[in-house]
Amino acid sequence: MNKSKVFKSTAMVAAVAGLSFGAVSLVSGLEVKPMPAPTEGKGSWMAGDLHTHTVESDDSRTTQTLDFLLDKALGTYKLDWMILSNHLRSSKYDQNGNLLAKPVPFAYAMESIEIPHVKDMQAGGTYADKMILSAAEWDMPTHDHANVVMFQNESTLETSTDGAKEFQYLFTTLSESLFNPQDVAAWKNRNGSVRPNQTGADALSAIAWLKAHYPTTSFATINHPSRNPNKYTIKDFRQMNDLAPDIVFMIEGMVGNQMEPDRGGYTSAYIDANLPNRTYGGVDAVVAKVGGVWDALLGEGRHVWNIADSDSHFKIDAASNSSGYYPGEYAKNYVWMPESGKGTATGLIASLREGRMFGVFGDLINALDFRVVGSSGTAFMGQEIKVGAGEKIKLTIRFKSPDLNNYLKPVDGNTLANMKPVVNHVDLIVGDVTPKASPDSAAYNVATNPSTRVLKRFTAADWKVGKDGFASVTVQLVANKNQYFRLRGTNLAVDAPGFSYNGEPLADQKTWVLNNQGGVDNNGRVNAINDRNYSSLWFYSNPVFVSVR
Incomplete structure (x- = not known):
């Protein structure tokens, strides 16, 4: 397909479109293995992270080598898979933190440094049983960041470095002089001299390019969407998903950078006008607010999923600056992967597209089985079940927590606090599903779903704990309209001063500790941040859709 036509067609789309612990000396990095919940088919739950950085990102630290x-990620915190997503800018270091002769576009560094090193390690037997993928975090024109992943073909997990290089040239503002002249000549021959990297329409052009060239082997995640004001509207989310529903289908609601004083790195002024640009229990307002943006999208039956990532750059540097936890230390994204799809691009992408996954902070849970059963069968997270009007359906919730999580005391030490994560309550959230809003309608700009509400709130008085350690609760309902059901759970009491009110998470406040002279107490600050984060743990499921015939 002629790429100039892609750009023109996309322009038309744009036009319409509570803490309890006691010190115990342990080795840091407790292995918290996922406990497989009962489920249909052969496969397993695999814990991973879609958003991580090494020294090859221009805002990381030289200590964070590959x-x-x-x-x-894979040794200490036992993740099963991860995606390396260094910034799609320029790299001046190699994988070991050594200066390169001159900076290079990251896509070239990915091709010549990152991927070969990972292959060599795995060929030698190191992490040979893990999935380690290479991608890039893109500065999306006029918006914020998106992770762009593209594979060479459907049968392997080989990253298309040719595609990454061309994408970086076309859709970033990096100087043309940094790219290989022969590559530039070939790209100009295919695309013309235009580099669409300035406007919101250009962002859609990039998504259209992925759809045209990697329709089944690419995806793009929307990272920390509300970190800065005015970066996205609900219309933007709808346009991207309408344009490429099999590529733009994940929003990083459970954001990384949790070790920053402004939780998640959400540094906007602490005023009421910026409440939509805060985190709530470490979760972006897009996902955390019941009846908000995510629910507006789900209320149109859109398969748009929430994910949890670390966005790891460094934890605490030599100057006592803090950024985020290591991959798998605090945030985990559990994805159900059938045996038939393991080790292939189609298998991984299919699992992500299906949305059969849940995100969690602080290992509050390490297993979740959420299903809806009706006369036509069973639907799990991300799936849909069709039932008759007036039919009784059964919702089953089963979850399990590990004996200990990775809470460190002090945060930069090697001693685990003996903290067993305990779920205080689980909310069953329901919302109505209606037809998609038309791009030319006023409804296309509506960012709420007024029907969404907490249908039931469960506590330990409601669930039973079996011999297998799973807490379970079952609800029977009558299906009389199209709806979706999703879950969230927390260790917080329904009313926890400073953290929650009437069960709803409150906007996270800045954590800053001063010393006796009025300066910043860096040691106190990083430990207070860590205490804050482990005081407010959450998990979120993806929804199950119920359609009434």
């Missing part, structure tokens, strides 16, 4: 990050 080997260091992999050891933390």
Whole structure:
């Protein structure tokens, strides 16, 4: 397909479109293995992270080498898979933190440094049983960041570095002089001299390019969407999903950078006008607000999923600046992967597209089985079940928590606090599903779903704990209209001063500790941030849709 036509067609689309612990000496990095919940078909739950950085990102630290990050993610914290997503800018270091002769576009560094090093390690037997994928975090024109993943073909997990290089040239503002002249000549021959990297329509052009060239082997995640004001409207989300529903289908609601004083790195002024640009229990307002943006999208039956990531750059540097936890230390994204799809691009992308996954902070849970049963069968997270009007359906919720999580005391030490994560309550949230809003209608700009509400709130008085350690609760309902059901759970009491009110998470406040002279107490600050985060743990499921015939 002629790419100039892609750009023109996309322009038309744009036009319409509570803390309890006691100190215990342990080795840091407790292995918290996922406990497989009962489920249909052969497969397994695999814990991973879609958003991580090494020294090859221009805002990381030289201590966060590729080997260091992999050891933390896959060795210490036992993730099953991860996506390396360095910034799609320029890289001036190699994988070990050594200066390159001159900076290079990251897509070239990915091709010549990152991927070969990972292959060599796995060929030698190191992390040979793990999925380690290479992608890039793109500065989306006029918006914020998106992770762009593209594979060479459907049968392997080989990243298309040719595609990454061309994408970086076309859709970023990096100087043309940094790219290989022969590559530039070939790209200009295919696309013309235009580099669409300035406007919101250009962002849609990039998504259209992915759809045209990697329709089944690419996806793009919307990262920390509300970190800065005025970066997205509900219309933007709808346009991107309408344009490429099989590519733009994940929003990073459970954001990384949790070790920053402004939780998640959401640094906007603490005024009422910026409440939509805060995190709530570490979760972006897009996902955290019941009846808000995510529910507006789900209320149109859109398969748009929430994910949890670390956005790891560094934890605490030599100057006592803090950024985020290591991959798998605090945030985990559990994805159900059938045996038939493991090790292939189609298998991984199919699992993500299906939305059979849940996100969690602080290992509040490490297993979740959420299903809806009706006369036509069973639907799990991300799936749809069709039932007759007036039919009784059964919703089953089963979850399990590990004995200990990775809470460290102090945060930069090697001693685990003996903290067992305990779920205080689980909310069953329901919303109505109506037809999609037309791009030319006023409803296309509506960012709420007034029908969404907490249908039931369950506590330990409601669930039973079996011999297998799973807490379970079952609800019977009558299906009389199209709806979706989703879950969230927390260790917080329904009313926890400073953290929640009437069961709803409150906007996270800045954590800043001063010393006796009025300066910043850096040691106190990083430990207070860590205490804050482990005081407010959450998990969110993806929805199950119920359609009434």
